Amino acid sequence: MTDSRMNAALPDPRAVADAKSRLESAGVKYILSCWIDLLGQPKTKPVPLSDFELLCAGKGPQFAVHSISFVPELGPADADQIPLPDLDTLTICPWDKTCAWLIADLWWQDAPYNLCPRSALKRAMADAAGGDGKKSGYQFHAGIEPEFIVMRWHDGQPVKAFDNDPLPGQGLRPRRQAFGYDAEYSIDAMPFLGQLIDILEGLGWNLHDVVAEGAYSQFELDFHYTDILAMADRFVFLRILLKEIAKQHGVFVTFMPKPTLGDWRSGAHMNISARAASAPDKNLFEGANGKWHESVYHAVGGLLAHGGAHTALACSTVNSYNGLVPKVGGFEGGVFTWAPTHMTYGDNNRSAMLRLPQSRFCIENRAADMCMNPYLSFAVSIAAMTEGLINRTDPGAPLNRDLYLMDDAQLADAGARRLPRNLLEAVEALRDDALAKRVMGDAMHHAYLAYKADEWERYHQAVTDWEVKEYLRLF
Numbered sequence: 001m002t003d004s005r006m007n008a009a010l011p012d013p014r015a016v017a018d019a020k021s022r023l024e025s026a027g028v029k030y031i032l033s034c035w036i037d038l039l040g041q042p043k044t045k046p047v048p049l050s051d052f053e054l055l056c057a058g059k060g061p062q063f064a065v066h067s068i069s070f071v072p073e074l075g076p077a078d079a080d081q082i083p084l085p086d087l088d089t090l091t092i093c094p095w096d097k098t099c100a101w102l103i104a105d106l107w108w109q110d111a112p113y114n115l116c117p118r119s120a121l122k123r124a125m126a127d128a129a130g131g132d133g134k135k136s137g138y139q140f141h142a143g144i145e146p147e148f149i150v151m152r153w154h155d156g157q158p159v160k161a162f163d164n165d166p167l168p169g170q171g172l173r174p175r176r177q178a179f180g181y182d183a184e185y186s187i188d189a190m191p192f193l194g195q196l197i198d199i200l201e202g203l204g205w206n207l208h209d210v211v212a213e214g215a216y217s218q219f220e221l222d223f224h225y226t227d228i229l230a231m232a233d234r235f236v237f238l239r240i241l242l243k244e245i246a247k248q249h250g251v252f253v254t255f256m257p258k259p260t261l262g263d264w265r266s267g268a269h270m271n272i273s274a275r276a277a278s279a280p281d282k283n284l285f286e287g288a289n290g291k292w293h294e295s296v297y298h299a300v301g302g303l304l305a306h307g308g309a310h311t312a313l314a315c316s317t318v319n320s321y322n323g324l325v326p327k328v329g330g331f332e333g334g335v336f337t338w339a340p341t342h343m344t345y346g347d348n349n350r351s352a353m354l355r356l357p358q359s360r361f362c363i364e365n366r367a368a369d370m371c372m373n374p375y376l377s378f379a380v381s382i383a384a385m386t387e388g389l390i391n392r393t394d395p396g397a398p399l400n401r402d403l404y405l406m407d408d409a410q411l412a413d414a415g416a417r418r419l420p421r422n423l424l425e426a427v428e429a430l431r432d433d434a435l436a437k438r439v440m441g442d443a444m445h446h447a448y449l450a451y452k453a454d455e456w457e458r459y460h461q462a463v464t465d466w467e468v469k470e471y472l473r474l475f
Helices: 004-009 013-026 049-056 117-128 183-188 190-202 228-247 295-305 307-314 318-322 374-391 408-413 423-431 434-440 442-459 465-471
Strands: 030-036 042-044 082-092 099-107 138-154 157-160 207-212 218-223 252-254 268-276 342-347 352-356 363-365
Touching: 004 082, 004 099, 013 049, 013 082, 030 049, 030 082, 030 117, 049 082, 082 228, 099 117, 099 228, 117 138, 117 228, 117 374, 117 434, 138 228, 138 374, 183 190, 183 207, 190 207, 190 218, 190 228, 228 252, 228 374, 268 374, 295 307, 295 342, 295 352, 295 363, 295 374, 307 374, 307 423, 307 434, 318 423, 318 442, 374 434, 423 442, 434 442
Parallel strands: 030 099, 342 352
Antiparallel strands: 030 042, 082 099, 138 157, 138 218, 138 252, 138 268, 207 218, 268 363, 352 363
16 A cells, blocks of 8 residues: 555546556557666566556556666665656557557655656756745756667677668778768668658657768757656657667667767757746747847856766766767868867857857757766756856856867866866766755765766776777887
8 A cells, every 4th residue: 555645646547547548549558667767767567558557556566676776775675666657758659559658756665766867857846946836936948959870780790770881891981971961871761760750740749850960870850849857758768769660670779979989979969948937938048139038148157067067967978078079080071079078158159068059049058968867967957057047147258269279278268167078077076066966865966976986997997999009019
């Protein structure tokens, strides 16, 4: 029997009955109710549709989350966690219409589990809105620009799926141009991309376009924004959707930010706008006569104050930092990366961490990639923006110069601080950031730091191909 606090969080039984009726009519047989782990990955136990009511009543599968998800504060003698599904996330799976998808919040001992990333975002949203029912604070909307590389297996090795040049060592590979916007390869990829377009349109995500990005076989999906929790949910679902649809075409999708030296990084730029909780239909950042409202600069100031800590969440892997550099020798299709390198902001300046786009009234954070946990990244973002809005933080003047062409002295004079150069620097910034610790909570903050410290140490136990090539015969 569930306890009182969890009872209050259960979905309305009438909504549960309506949802089940719709699923039965659609031919759904199985439910994938997913909770989200520390790294942003969904976990589930499939259940038959006959157990839908039990699932929604908190009487479905329980999980020993602490046994698998890097949160060792609990042990084998402790109680399990209970997922409570959110009916707003209910979606029939486009890759298999006998299955339906839900995202759940984790509960433990009659309280939201303190290591549930989705609950951390919901707490941050409540805090930003005032948390006291007075609607005195802020609400946030967001969009994400997901980029990914499509690959296939050849003789046991991963190669680009959409690349008709001979493979390395198998013939002439001519000098390659940038893949970006390429019509030929876009046409070649349309069996895969066309299916994705149809699915995203069917989901009502208001897809704007698909972009052939800079790396060969790399693509970006641009779709409409929504409220910040729904966008995090969509991002998690999209990563699964892309992988499942790719399998139907004999290829696979990787979200690794930079698989090879010649690749442009796969980013996931975060676009966030704010609204006063008392006026939720008006974008706070849009001023009079098509100009920016002054509030956007205060929000930028808040984000910059916590930029290093946020980067540890939004660029969460060792590999992430191979992409946050100004230029790359051996880059296919150019030299400069168009990736952010410094914690500063500019008007449409793509070399800065934060960009104020010319086409929409939001803050684009370019220091984010596809490996992020969107719930934690968004949670720290809106907490930082709220702090900036409340304190009227001054970010200084925008930096509208090409950061790649500025020397260290010029960057220092402009107040542009370097983004973390590696995972260790980012994790140290997260460790020392009081706001991030408050948003994540002590247990989750500690667990994330511990996992990423271990990841960094394991990375430095490996000997890379670069080291062998660089040092084997030099010394």
